[in-house]
Amino acid sequence: MINISEFLNVDLRVGRIVSAEDHEGARKPMYKLRVDLGPEIGERGIIAGIKEFYTKEELIDKYVICVVNLEPKTIAGAESNGMLLAAEDNETIALLAPDKIMSPGSKIH
Numbered sequence: 001m002i003n004i005s006e007f008l009n010v011d012l013r014v015g016r017i018v019s020a021e022d023h024e025g026a027r028k029p030m031y032k033l034r035v036d037l038g039p040e041i042g043e044r045g046i047i048a049g050i051k052e053f054y055t056k057e058e059l060i061d062k063y064v065i066c067v068v069n070l071e072p073k074t075i076a077g078a079e080s081n082g083m084l085l086a087a088e089d090n091e092t093i094a095l096l097a098p099d100k101i102m103s104p105g106s107k108i109h
Helices: none
Strands: 012-022 031-036 043-048 063-067 073-075 078-080 086-089 092-095
Touching: 043 078
Parallel strands: none
Antiparallel strands: 012 031, 012 063, 031 043, 073 078, 086 092
């Protein structure tokens, strides 16, 4: 269990995926994504292991929820500067998204 102040340390924002390309060096199927996180944060590169579940075409212009204050992590030679939130159910995953179009960078409360 974590307390509310610990949870509030997680910076969740709306992002819009602007590009997706294969991450060739990865051991499992992954994409290198560019995600627009609004004027305050800008665009970031995020590596995501969602290639088995989404085509590149499905991802472009998709609105997603991102964690933006994680320490950068190098994954198969590429730096990832955030994380997309997704739900997992045995055989598939579903990216979490706002139910209305929100401006990139909108803070999740």
